[in-house]
Amino acid sequence: MTSEISTSHPLPSYLNPNDLGAWGIYLQQIDRVTPYLGSLSRWVETLKRPKRSLIVDVPVELDNGTIAHFEGYRVQHNTSRGPGKGGVRFHQDVCLAEVMALAAWMSIKNAAVNLPFGGAKGGIRIDARKYSKKELERVTRRYTSEIGLIIGPTKDIPAPDVNTSPQTMAWMMDTYSMNEGATATGVVTGKPISLGGSLGRVEATGRGVFVAACEAAKDLGLSVSGSRVAVQGFGNVGGTAARLFHETGAKVVAIQDHTGTIHNENGINIHDLLNYVEDHAGIMGFTEAAAISNEDFWSVSSDFLIPAALESQITIKNADQIKTKILVEGANGPTTPEADDILTRKGVYIVPDVISNAGGVTVSYFEWVQDFSSFFWSEEEINQRLERLMRDAYRSVSNVAKHHQVSLRTAAFIVACTRILEAREVRGLYP
Numbered sequence: 001m002t003s004e005i006s007t008s009h010p011l012p013s014y015l016n017p018n019d020l021g022a023w024g025i026y027l028q029q030i031d032r033v034t035p036y037l038g039s040l041s042r043w044v045e046t047l048k049r050p051k052r053s054l055i056v057d058v059p060v061e062l063d064n065g066t067i068a069h070f071e072g073y074r075v076q077h078n079t080s081r082g083p084g085k086g087g088v089r090f091h092q093d094v095c096l097a098e099v100m101a102l103a104a105w106m107s108i109k110n111a112a113v114n115l116p117f118g119g120a121k122g123g124i125r126i127d128a129r130k131y132s133k134k135e136l137e138r139v140t141r142r143y144t145s146e147i148g149l150i151i152g153p154t155k156d157i158p159a160p161d162v163n164t165s166p167q168t169m170a171w172m173m174d175t176y177s178m179n180e181g182a183t184a185t186g187v188v189t190g191k192p193i194s195l196g197g198s199l200g201r202v203e204a205t206g207r208g209v210f211v212a213a214c215e216a217a218k219d220l221g222l223s224v225s226g227s228r229v230a231v232q233g234f235g236n237v238g239g240t241a242a243r244l245f246h247e248t249g250a251k252v253v254a255i256q257d258h259t260g261t262i263h264n265e266n267g268i269n270i271h272d273l274l275n276y277v278e279d280h281a282g283i284m285g286f287t288e289a290a291a292i293s294n295e296d297f298w299s300v301s302s303d304f305l306i307p308a309a310l311e312s313q314i315t316i317k318n319a320d321q322i323k324t325k326i327l328v329e330g331a332n333g334p335t336t337p338e339a340d341d342i343l344t345r346k347g348v349y350i351v352p353d354v355i356s357n358a359g360g361v362t363v364s365y366f367e368w369v370q371d372f373s374s375f376f377w378s379e380e381e382i383n384q385r386l387e388r389l390m391r392d393a394y395r396s397v398s399n400v401a402k403h404h405q406v407s408l409r410t411a412a413f414i415v416a417c418t419r420i421l422e423a424r425e426v427r428g429l430y431p
């Protein structure tokens with residue numbers, strides 16, 4: 001029997017205790033689940049610090065001949081259940097505490113839906129919109145070389161996240177393969193199909209959000225067709241989820257992205273908007289809906305609200321305004337714990353990120369398996385397996401929530417932390 005592990009350890013020294021950002025939210029979520037972990041709670045400190053954090057300098061030559069330096073990160077939060085897995089984000093606000101939280105949520109998500117992965121995440125502190133495609137290629141390749149020490153098909157497998165794409169993954173795979181001297185398709189997922197990518201991966205996260213929303217609607221006796229939907233974020237996740245709602249006969253009445261917010265009581269034609277965004281890199285200026293203020297987005301009345309942009313969007317400042325029945329989290333960490341409490345008191349049913357946006361990493365898992373076996377599945381097969389896995393994950397978490405009389409978020413954390421800490425316990429502490 002391993003001796004008792006203290007849970008009173010201080011924060012890692014490299015964090016600013018006054019500005020924990022998303023990591024602070026994650027720690028509160030772990031505190032909420034700890035009372036439900038029984039004897040495994042003696043291992044919980046493991047979850048409160050990442051296994052490994054790498055900060056790298058990314059120097060590149062810009063198109064005008066000057067040299068720029070960017071800060072890059074790869075954090076492996078936990079690898080008790082398998083290799084690290086999680087996306088890479090390019091954003092001007094990326095910082096270590098954020099990547100730590102995103103990596104930790106990957107550990108929880110992968111365990112909650114029972115994928116054989118630990119949790120990891122990466123990022124570069126860069127405003128990707130300000131750089132040319134050639135500059136982004138150089139940034140991506142240099143970053144990949146720098147983190148090459150710790151990634152690999154059986155160690156840690158990156159994938160796309162905010163402002164990264166199949167093209168970014170192709171550059172990562174190529175750089176890693178050049179350095180290894182052998183083509184290693186399994187080092188990243190979310191690749192283009194021509195490089196061993198999986199059919200269905202591009203739209204998998206949005207599709208999973210839609211499946212989770214449909215399951216929640218069943219529980220609440222709500223029909224998706226004819227329902228009203230508001231979506232924040234109109235990229236990979238929000239754009240796909242909005243399209244699937246639209247195609248099922250729901251009315252997407254409000255959408256917000258980084259350029260602003262649009263509203264149409266009769267429903268926005270999502271196919272037209274997707275075409276518009278393709279040409280204009282944002283939703284503003286789309287004439288089939290009215291522009292409203294970003295603040296007013298939160299008070300639009302809806303049946304489903306889908307935050308699919310960044311973390312900490314629903315806070316103590318706007319939670320009271322929200323008029324929705326079901327909140328389905330497409331983004332990672334969009335709701336702070338205080339806002340979570342306010343919404344729960346108001347009777348909003350919350351499907352948490354670690355379940356509702358797990359579709360992306362699920363199809364990433366399928367891609368990884370297909371690459372290893374060099375045997376590729378049809379899109380129909382992938383979507384069927386994805387939907388089955390999402391529905392099963394939602395149902396088991398919902399049963400745990402009923403059993404313990406807790407929220408779906410706490411239930412998902414109970415399922416995930418139990419799986420991770422059981423693995424931690426049976427592996428033992430010593431190498």
Ligand SMILES: NC(=O)C1=CN([C@@H]2O[C@H](COP(=O)(O)OP(=O)(O)OC[C@H]3O[C@@H](n4cnc5c(N)ncnc54)[C@H](O)[C@@H]3O)[C@@H](O)[C@H]2O)C=CC1
Pocket residue numbers: 160161162163164205232233234235236237238256257258259308309310311330331332357358360361
């Ligand atoms: N891509 C994936 O497979 C997965 C993504 N996620 C999460 O989903 C969220 C969105 O990711 P993607 O769609 O992949 O990114 P993306 O880069 O394709 O799209 C991001 C969207 O958010 C909008 N946005 C950015 N800042 C905003 C702001 N301040 N206010 C309103 N909108 C803003 C952008 O305009 C864009 O429409 C992130 O939280 C990501 O971590 C979660 C699971 C998997």
Ligand SMILES: O=C(O)CCC(=O)C(=O)O
Pocket residue numbers: 085086087088109157158159160161189190332357358360361362364
């Ligand atoms: O597909 C993956 O491996 C990870 C996707 C991701 O970053 C996420 O689920 O937040």
